[in-house]
Amino acid sequence: MRVELLCTGDELVTGLTTDTNSPYLEARLFELGIKVTRVVLVGDVREDITGALKEAAHRADVVIVSGGLGPTADDFTAECAAAAAGVPLVEDTRTLQFLRERARKQGRELLPNVARMALVPQGSEVVLNPVGAAPLFIVRMGGCQLFFLPGVPREYRALVDGEVLPRVREELEKRPGRTYRAFRLLRTVGIPESVLDARVTPLAAAHPRVVFGFRTHAPENQLKLMAEAPSQSEADAALAAAEKAARQELGLAVYGADGDTYPVVLAKLLTEAKATLSLAESCTGGLIAAQLTGVSGASNFLLGGAVVYTEPMKTAWAGVPPELLATYGAVSRPVAVAMAEGIRAACGTTHGLSVTGFAGPTGGTPEDPVGTVYCALAAEGAPTRCERFSIAGDRDLVRLFAASYALELLRERLLTPPSAP
Numbered sequence: 001m002r003v004e005l006l007c008t009g010d011e012l013v014t015g016l017t018t019d020t021n022s023p024y025l026e027a028r029l030f031e032l033g034i035k036v037t038r039v040v041l042v043g044d045v046r047e048d049i050t051g052a053l054k055e056a057a058h059r060a061d062v063v064i065v066s067g068g069l070g071p072t073a074d075d076f077t078a079e080c081a082a083a084a085a086g087v088p089l090v091e092d093t094r095t096l097q098f099l100r101e102r103a104r105k106q107g108r109e110l111l112p113n114v115a116r117m118a119l120v121p122q123g124s125e126v127v128l129n130p131v132g133a134a135p136l137f138i139v140r141m142g143g144c145q146l147f148f149l150p151g152v153p154r155e156y157r158a159l160v161d162g163e164v165l166p167r168v169r170e171e172l173e174k175r176p177g178r179t180y181r182a183f184r185l186l187r188t189v190g191i192p193e194s195v196l197d198a199r200v201t202p203l204a205a206a207h208p209r210v211v212f213g214f215r216t217h218a219p220e221n222q223l224k225l226m227a228e229a230p231s232q233s234e235a236d237a238a239l240a241a242a243e244k245a246a247r248q249e250l251g252l253a254v255y256g257a258d259g260d261t262y263p264v265v266l267a268k269l270l271t272e273a274k275a276t277l278s279l280a281e282s283c284t285g286g287l288i289a290a291q292l293t294g295v296s297g298a299s300n301f302l303l304g305g306a307v308v309y310t311e312p313m314k315t316a317w318a319g320v321p322p323e324l325l326a327t328y329g330a331v332s333r334p335v336a337v338a339m340a341e342g343i344r345a346a347c348g349t350t351h352g353l354s355v356t357g358f359a360g361p362t363g364g365t366p367e368d369p370v371g372t373v374y375c376a377l378a379a380e381g382a383p384t385r386c387e388r389f390s391i392a393g394d395r396d397l398v399r400l401f402a403a404s405y406a407l408e409l410l411r412e413r414l415l416t417p418p419s420a421p
Contacts, residue, residue: 033181053084067151069134219404270301278347279305336374
Protein backbone atom coordinates (compact mmCIF):
# COMPACT_ATOMS: atom_id res chain seq x y z
CA MET A 1 0.00 0.00 0.00
CA ARG A 2 1.43 3.37 -1.08
CA VAL A 3 0.64 6.13 1.41
CA GLU A 4 1.52 9.80 0.97
CA LEU A 5 1.07 12.76 3.31
CA LEU A 6 0.18 16.25 2.11
CA CYS A 7 0.44 19.17 4.54
CA THR A 8 -0.84 22.62 3.63
CA GLY A 9 -0.11 26.06 5.03
CA ASP A 10 2.23 28.99 4.44
CA GLU A 11 3.43 28.66 8.02
CA LEU A 12 4.95 25.28 7.16
CA VAL A 13 6.88 26.43 4.08
CA THR A 14 8.14 29.68 5.62
CA GLY A 15 9.58 28.10 8.76
CA LEU A 16 7.14 29.78 11.16
CA THR A 17 5.70 26.41 12.23
CA THR A 18 7.28 22.98 12.34
CA ASP A 19 5.28 20.09 10.93
CA THR A 20 4.75 17.78 13.90
CA ASN A 21 1.74 15.96 12.45
CA SER A 22 3.65 14.03 9.79
CA PRO A 23 6.23 12.43 12.14
CA TYR A 24 3.39 11.38 14.45
CA LEU A 25 1.43 9.73 11.64
CA GLU A 26 4.53 8.22 10.03
CA ALA A 27 5.34 6.44 13.29
CA ARG A 28 1.79 5.18 13.72
CA LEU A 29 1.61 3.92 10.14
CA PHE A 30 4.96 2.22 10.54
CA GLU A 31 3.49 0.27 13.44
CA LEU A 32 1.00 -1.12 10.90
CA GLY A 33 3.86 -2.07 8.61
CA ILE A 34 3.37 0.87 6.25
CA LYS A 35 6.31 3.05 5.28
CA VAL A 36 5.17 6.45 4.00
CA THR A 37 6.47 6.96 0.47
CA ARG A 38 6.32 10.74 0.31
CA VAL A 39 5.59 13.82 2.46
CA VAL A 40 4.73 17.03 0.61
CA LEU A 41 4.42 20.55 2.07
CA VAL A 42 2.37 23.07 0.07
CA GLY A 43 1.78 26.75 0.78
CA ASP A 44 -1.57 28.51 0.72
CA VAL A 45 -1.95 28.70 -3.05
CA ARG A 46 -5.13 27.18 -4.49
CA GLU A 47 -3.56 26.01 -7.74
CA ASP A 48 -0.63 24.40 -5.93
CA ILE A 49 -2.84 22.52 -3.46
CA THR A 50 -5.21 21.33 -6.19
CA GLY A 51 -2.31 20.18 -8.35
CA ALA A 52 -0.61 18.43 -5.45
CA LEU A 53 -3.83 16.57 -4.63
CA LYS A 54 -4.19 15.33 -8.20
CA GLU A 55 -0.57 14.23 -8.40
CA ALA A 56 -0.68 12.41 -5.05
CA ALA A 57 -3.97 10.67 -5.91
CA HIS A 58 -2.41 9.45 -9.16
CA ARG A 59 0.61 7.94 -7.36
CA ALA A 60 -0.78 6.63 -4.08
CA ASP A 61 -3.43 4.32 -2.68
CA VAL A 62 -4.03 6.55 0.35
CA VAL A 63 -3.32 10.26 0.78
CA ILE A 64 -3.69 11.91 4.19
CA VAL A 65 -4.06 15.69 3.98
CA SER A 66 -3.79 18.12 6.88
CA GLY A 67 -4.51 21.83 7.26
CA GLY A 68 -6.66 24.49 5.66
CA LEU A 69 -10.04 23.37 7.02
CA GLY A 70 -10.59 26.23 9.49
CA PRO A 71 -12.78 29.37 9.32
CA THR A 72 -10.25 31.93 8.05
CA ALA A 73 -9.69 33.32 4.56
CA ASP A 74 -6.60 31.21 3.98
CA ASP A 75 -8.45 27.96 4.76
CA PHE A 76 -9.50 26.66 1.35
CA THR A 77 -8.37 23.02 1.29
CA ALA A 78 -11.98 21.83 0.97
CA GLU A 79 -12.38 24.00 -2.16
CA CYS A 80 -9.20 22.53 -3.61
CA ALA A 81 -10.35 19.01 -2.80
CA ALA A 82 -13.61 19.60 -4.66
CA ALA A 83 -11.74 21.08 -7.63
CA ALA A 84 -9.32 18.15 -7.75
CA ALA A 85 -12.18 15.64 -7.59
CA GLY A 86 -14.23 17.57 -10.18
CA VAL A 87 -17.27 17.94 -7.91
CA PRO A 88 -19.00 20.92 -6.24
CA LEU A 89 -18.88 21.83 -2.58
CA VAL A 90 -22.06 20.96 -0.71
CA GLU A 91 -23.25 21.67 2.80
CA ASP A 92 -23.17 18.73 5.17
CA THR A 93 -26.30 19.07 7.29
CA ARG A 94 -24.99 17.06 10.22
CA THR A 95 -21.80 19.10 10.43
CA LEU A 96 -23.73 22.38 10.25
CA GLN A 97 -25.98 21.28 13.10
CA PHE A 98 -22.91 20.21 15.07
CA LEU A 99 -21.30 23.64 14.57
CA ARG A 100 -24.51 25.42 15.62
CA GLU A 101 -24.78 23.37 18.78
CA ARG A 102 -21.10 23.90 19.55
CA ALA A 103 -21.50 27.68 19.19
CA ARG A 104 -24.61 27.64 21.39
CA LYS A 105 -22.76 25.80 24.16
CA GLN A 106 -20.03 28.43 23.98
CA GLY A 107 -22.64 31.16 24.33
CA ARG A 108 -22.36 32.73 20.88
CA GLU A 109 -24.01 32.79 17.48
CA LEU A 110 -22.69 30.68 14.63
CA LEU A 111 -20.67 33.03 12.44
CA PRO A 112 -20.81 32.65 8.64
CA ASN A 113 -17.09 31.93 8.39
CA VAL A 114 -17.41 29.14 10.95
CA ALA A 115 -20.42 27.72 9.10
CA ARG A 116 -18.16 27.40 6.02
CA MET A 117 -16.54 24.42 7.72
CA ALA A 118 -19.68 22.43 6.91
CA LEU A 119 -18.90 22.69 3.17
CA VAL A 120 -17.35 19.48 1.81
CA PRO A 121 -16.85 17.97 -1.65
CA GLN A 122 -19.98 16.27 -2.94
CA GLY A 123 -19.94 12.54 -2.22
CA SER A 124 -17.59 12.82 0.74
CA GLU A 125 -17.84 10.65 3.80
CA VAL A 126 -17.90 13.06 6.76
CA VAL A 127 -16.78 12.31 10.32
CA LEU A 128 -17.43 14.84 13.09
CA ASN A 129 -14.48 16.18 15.04
CA PRO A 130 -14.48 14.81 18.64
CA VAL A 131 -12.20 17.55 20.02
CA GLY A 132 -12.66 20.50 17.67
CA ALA A 133 -14.83 22.05 14.99
CA ALA A 134 -13.64 21.17 11.47
CA PRO A 135 -14.72 17.66 10.45
CA LEU A 136 -12.74 14.93 8.77
CA PHE A 137 -13.96 14.17 5.26
CA ILE A 138 -12.95 11.36 2.95
CA VAL A 139 -12.90 11.65 -0.83
CA ARG A 140 -12.22 8.93 -3.38
CA MET A 141 -10.43 9.88 -6.58
CA GLY A 142 -10.01 6.92 -8.91
CA GLY A 143 -8.31 4.17 -6.94
CA CYS A 144 -7.08 6.54 -4.22
CA GLN A 145 -8.72 7.35 -0.91
CA LEU A 146 -7.96 10.84 0.44
CA PHE A 147 -8.46 11.76 4.10
CA PHE A 148 -8.72 15.49 4.89
CA LEU A 149 -7.99 16.46 8.50
CA PRO A 150 -7.62 19.74 10.40
CA GLY A 151 -4.00 20.70 11.05
CA VAL A 152 -4.35 21.49 14.76
CA PRO A 153 -2.19 18.72 16.31
CA ARG A 154 -4.64 17.80 19.07
CA GLU A 155 -7.50 17.45 16.59
CA TYR A 156 -5.32 15.79 13.97
CA ARG A 157 -4.12 13.10 16.37
CA ALA A 158 -7.59 12.38 17.72
CA LEU A 159 -8.93 11.81 14.21
CA VAL A 160 -5.87 9.87 13.09
CA ASP A 161 -6.11 7.48 16.03
CA GLY A 162 -9.89 7.21 16.11
CA GLU A 163 -10.76 7.16 12.42
CA VAL A 164 -7.91 7.14 9.92
CA LEU A 165 -5.71 4.35 11.24
CA PRO A 166 -8.57 1.84 11.79
CA ARG A 167 -9.75 2.42 8.19
CA VAL A 168 -6.24 2.09 6.77
CA ARG A 169 -5.71 -1.10 8.78
CA GLU A 170 -8.98 -2.55 7.50
CA GLU A 171 -8.03 -1.74 3.91
CA LEU A 172 -4.57 -3.21 4.40
CA GLU A 173 -5.96 -6.49 5.69
CA LYS A 174 -8.08 -6.92 2.55
CA ARG A 175 -5.04 -6.96 0.29
CA PRO A 176 -3.83 -10.38 -0.91
CA GLY A 177 -0.15 -11.26 -0.78
CA ARG A 178 0.66 -8.45 1.59
CA THR A 179 3.95 -8.22 3.42
CA TYR A 180 3.67 -8.34 7.19
CA ARG A 181 5.99 -6.21 9.26
CA ALA A 182 7.04 -5.94 12.89
CA PHE A 183 8.96 -2.99 14.29
CA ARG A 184 11.04 -2.22 17.35
CA LEU A 185 12.92 0.95 18.28
CA LEU A 186 15.74 0.35 20.74
CA ARG A 187 16.84 3.49 22.57
CA THR A 188 20.47 3.82 23.62
CA VAL A 189 22.55 6.32 25.56
CA GLY A 190 26.28 6.78 26.01
CA ILE A 191 27.20 5.17 22.69
CA PRO A 192 27.99 7.23 19.57
CA GLU A 193 26.08 6.49 16.37
CA SER A 194 29.20 5.30 14.55
CA VAL A 195 30.01 2.86 17.36
CA LEU A 196 26.41 1.68 17.46
CA ASP A 197 26.56 0.99 13.73
CA ALA A 198 29.88 -0.86 13.99
CA ARG A 199 28.64 -3.11 16.77
CA VAL A 200 25.23 -3.91 15.32
CA THR A 201 25.84 -4.17 11.57
CA PRO A 202 27.54 -7.61 11.83
CA LEU A 203 24.26 -8.97 13.24
CA ALA A 204 22.40 -8.26 9.99
CA ALA A 205 23.78 -11.31 8.17
CA ALA A 206 22.24 -13.63 10.77
CA HIS A 207 18.86 -11.90 10.50
CA PRO A 208 18.10 -11.52 6.76
CA ARG A 209 14.44 -10.71 7.33
CA VAL A 210 15.26 -7.69 9.49
CA VAL A 211 16.30 -4.25 8.28
CA PHE A 212 18.68 -2.48 10.69
CA GLY A 213 18.50 1.32 10.71
CA PHE A 214 19.76 4.16 12.85
CA ARG A 215 18.51 7.52 14.07
CA THR A 216 20.12 10.18 16.24
CA HIS A 217 17.94 12.17 18.60
CA ALA A 218 20.42 13.87 20.92
CA PRO A 219 21.46 12.87 23.49
CA GLU A 220 20.44 9.33 22.51
CA ASN A 221 20.97 7.14 19.46
CA GLN A 222 18.28 4.77 18.33
CA LEU A 223 18.41 1.41 16.58
CA LYS A 224 15.47 0.68 14.28
CA LEU A 225 14.60 -2.95 13.62
CA MET A 226 11.97 -3.80 11.00
CA ALA A 227 11.15 -7.41 10.17
CA GLU A 228 9.32 -8.36 6.98
CA ALA A 229 7.72 -11.75 6.32
CA PRO A 230 4.75 -13.45 4.59
CA SER A 231 2.90 -13.76 7.91
CA GLN A 232 2.67 -11.73 11.10
CA SER A 233 3.89 -14.62 13.24
CA GLU A 234 7.02 -14.99 11.10
CA ALA A 235 7.67 -11.26 11.22
CA ASP A 236 7.23 -11.21 15.00
CA ALA A 237 9.59 -14.17 15.44
CA ALA A 238 12.25 -12.63 13.20
CA LEU A 239 12.02 -9.34 15.09
CA ALA A 240 12.25 -11.04 18.49
CA ALA A 241 15.41 -12.90 17.46
CA ALA A 242 17.09 -9.75 16.11
CA GLU A 243 16.12 -7.71 19.16
CA LYS A 244 17.53 -10.36 21.50
CA ALA A 245 20.83 -10.38 19.60
CA ALA A 246 21.01 -6.56 19.60
CA ARG A 247 20.30 -6.31 23.31
CA GLN A 248 22.96 -8.92 24.08
CA GLU A 249 25.49 -6.98 22.02
CA LEU A 250 24.65 -3.54 23.43
CA GLY A 251 23.99 -4.46 27.06
CA LEU A 252 23.24 -1.56 29.41
CA ALA A 253 23.51 0.96 26.59
CA VAL A 254 19.89 0.06 25.74
CA TYR A 255 17.75 1.93 28.23
CA GLY A 256 14.34 1.29 26.68
CA ALA A 257 12.28 0.59 23.58
CA ASP A 258 9.61 2.17 21.41
CA GLY A 259 7.76 4.83 23.42
CA ASP A 260 9.98 4.69 26.51
CA THR A 261 11.58 7.95 27.59
CA TYR A 262 14.74 8.27 29.63
CA PRO A 263 13.23 10.22 32.56
CA VAL A 264 10.33 7.76 32.88
CA VAL A 265 12.67 4.75 32.82
CA LEU A 266 14.90 6.36 35.43
CA ALA A 267 11.91 7.26 37.59
CA LYS A 268 10.79 3.64 37.50
CA LEU A 269 14.23 2.43 38.58
CA LEU A 270 14.35 4.90 41.46
CA THR A 271 10.83 4.01 42.57
CA GLU A 272 11.47 0.26 42.43
CA ALA A 273 14.68 0.71 44.45
CA LYS A 274 12.84 2.90 46.97
CA ALA A 275 15.71 5.33 46.47
CA THR A 276 15.72 9.10 46.77
CA LEU A 277 17.72 11.71 44.89
CA SER A 278 19.01 15.24 45.35
CA LEU A 279 20.72 17.42 42.77
CA ALA A 280 23.44 20.07 42.70
CA GLU A 281 23.54 21.57 39.20
CA SER A 282 25.88 24.22 37.93
CA CYS A 283 26.31 24.40 34.13
CA THR A 284 23.03 22.54 33.48
CA GLY A 285 21.09 25.22 35.37
CA GLY A 286 18.28 22.96 36.55
CA LEU A 287 17.95 20.95 33.34
CA ILE A 288 18.21 17.62 35.17
CA ALA A 289 15.54 18.63 37.66
CA ALA A 290 13.28 19.79 34.82
CA GLN A 291 13.59 16.43 33.05
CA LEU A 292 12.81 14.41 36.15
CA THR A 293 9.94 16.60 37.38
CA GLY A 294 8.31 16.12 33.98
CA VAL A 295 7.42 12.64 35.25
CA SER A 296 4.26 12.26 37.30
CA GLY A 297 5.08 11.15 40.83
CA ALA A 298 8.59 12.64 40.81
CA SER A 299 8.14 13.78 44.41
CA ASN A 300 8.40 10.12 45.45
CA PHE A 301 12.09 10.07 44.60
CA LEU A 302 13.31 13.63 43.88
CA LEU A 303 13.44 15.35 47.25
CA GLY A 304 15.21 18.53 46.22
CA GLY A 305 18.03 20.20 44.44
CA ALA A 306 19.91 23.43 43.94
CA VAL A 307 21.19 25.39 40.97
CA VAL A 308 24.57 26.33 42.40
CA TYR A 309 25.73 28.51 39.54
CA THR A 310 28.24 30.59 41.46
CA GLU A 311 30.98 29.65 43.88
CA PRO A 312 29.26 31.22 46.93
CA MET A 313 26.16 29.17 46.23
CA LYS A 314 28.21 26.00 45.85
CA THR A 315 29.39 26.63 49.38
CA ALA A 316 26.09 27.84 50.84
CA TRP A 317 23.76 25.24 49.33
CA ALA A 318 25.96 22.27 48.46
CA GLY A 319 28.47 22.58 51.31
CA VAL A 320 31.57 22.87 49.10
CA PRO A 321 34.48 24.15 51.26
CA PRO A 322 35.72 27.56 50.02
CA GLU A 323 39.33 26.36 50.16
CA LEU A 324 38.48 23.54 47.74
CA LEU A 325 37.10 26.06 45.26
CA ALA A 326 40.14 28.30 45.71
CA THR A 327 42.57 25.43 45.16
CA TYR A 328 40.95 23.50 42.30
CA GLY A 329 38.40 25.85 40.74
CA ALA A 330 34.66 25.40 40.32
CA VAL A 331 35.06 23.06 37.34
CA SER A 332 37.10 20.23 38.81
CA ARG A 333 36.85 16.69 40.07
CA PRO A 334 37.20 17.57 43.80
CA VAL A 335 34.47 20.21 43.57
CA ALA A 336 32.08 17.91 41.68
CA VAL A 337 32.59 15.26 44.36
CA ALA A 338 32.03 17.77 47.15
CA MET A 339 28.85 19.03 45.46
CA ALA A 340 27.39 15.53 45.20
CA GLU A 341 28.27 14.60 48.75
CA GLY A 342 27.16 17.97 50.12
CA ILE A 343 23.75 17.98 48.50
CA ARG A 344 23.13 14.36 49.55
CA ALA A 345 23.95 15.25 53.15
CA ALA A 346 21.83 18.42 53.05
CA CYS A 347 18.77 16.64 51.66
CA GLY A 348 19.26 13.28 53.40
CA THR A 349 18.83 11.27 50.19
CA THR A 350 20.02 7.90 49.01
CA HIS A 351 21.86 9.50 46.11
CA GLY A 352 23.33 12.91 45.42
CA LEU A 353 24.08 13.90 41.83
CA SER A 354 26.19 16.85 40.72
CA VAL A 355 27.37 18.44 37.49
CA THR A 356 29.78 21.33 36.87
CA GLY A 357 31.48 22.38 33.67
CA PHE A 358 32.24 24.95 31.00
CA ALA A 359 29.24 25.13 28.65
CA GLY A 360 30.78 27.95 26.58
CA PRO A 361 31.20 29.77 24.40
CA THR A 362 33.53 31.54 26.86
CA GLY A 363 35.46 30.16 29.81
CA GLY A 364 37.58 27.07 30.08
CA THR A 365 41.28 26.53 30.79
CA PRO A 366 44.07 24.84 28.84
CA GLU A 367 43.58 21.74 30.99
CA ASP A 368 39.76 21.90 30.95
CA PRO A 369 38.61 23.70 27.78
CA VAL A 370 35.04 24.65 26.89
CA GLY A 371 32.95 21.49 26.78
CA THR A 372 34.62 19.93 29.82
CA VAL A 373 32.11 18.63 32.34
CA TYR A 374 32.54 16.80 35.64
CA CYS A 375 29.65 14.67 36.90
CA ALA A 376 29.63 13.01 40.31
CA LEU A 377 27.34 10.57 42.09
CA ALA A 378 27.39 10.16 45.85
CA ALA A 379 25.56 7.04 46.97
CA GLU A 380 24.70 5.62 50.35
CA GLY A 381 27.19 2.95 51.34
CA ALA A 382 29.45 3.38 48.32
CA PRO A 383 32.43 5.52 47.31
CA THR A 384 31.56 8.65 45.33
CA ARG A 385 32.04 8.22 41.59
CA CYS A 386 33.17 11.13 39.42
CA GLU A 387 33.69 11.18 35.66
CA ARG A 388 35.16 13.81 33.34
CA PHE A 389 33.55 14.29 29.92
CA SER A 390 34.61 16.32 26.88
CA ILE A 391 31.55 17.40 24.92
CA ALA A 392 31.76 18.96 21.46
CA GLY A 393 29.06 21.38 20.36
CA ASP A 394 27.40 24.64 21.24
CA ARG A 395 26.22 25.72 24.67
CA ASP A 396 22.84 24.01 24.42
CA LEU A 397 24.38 20.72 23.29
CA VAL A 398 26.98 20.75 26.06
CA ARG A 399 24.27 21.29 28.67
CA LEU A 400 22.04 18.60 27.14
CA PHE A 401 24.78 15.97 27.12
CA ALA A 402 26.03 17.00 30.56
CA ALA A 403 22.59 16.27 32.00
CA SER A 404 22.47 12.96 30.15
CA TYR A 405 25.93 11.84 31.34
CA ALA A 406 25.11 12.73 34.92
CA LEU A 407 21.85 10.79 34.87
CA GLU A 408 23.62 7.85 33.25
CA LEU A 409 25.90 7.59 36.29
CA LEU A 410 22.75 7.19 38.35
CA ARG A 411 21.12 4.65 36.02
CA GLU A 412 24.26 2.49 35.94
CA ARG A 413 24.38 2.56 39.72
CA LEU A 414 20.71 1.55 40.04
CA LEU A 415 21.24 -1.35 37.62
CA THR A 416 24.33 -2.63 39.45
CA PRO A 417 23.57 -5.19 42.16
CA PRO A 418 24.66 -3.98 45.61
CA SER A 419 27.06 -6.92 45.97
CA ALA A 420 28.85 -6.14 42.71
CA PRO A 421 32.31 -4.56 42.96
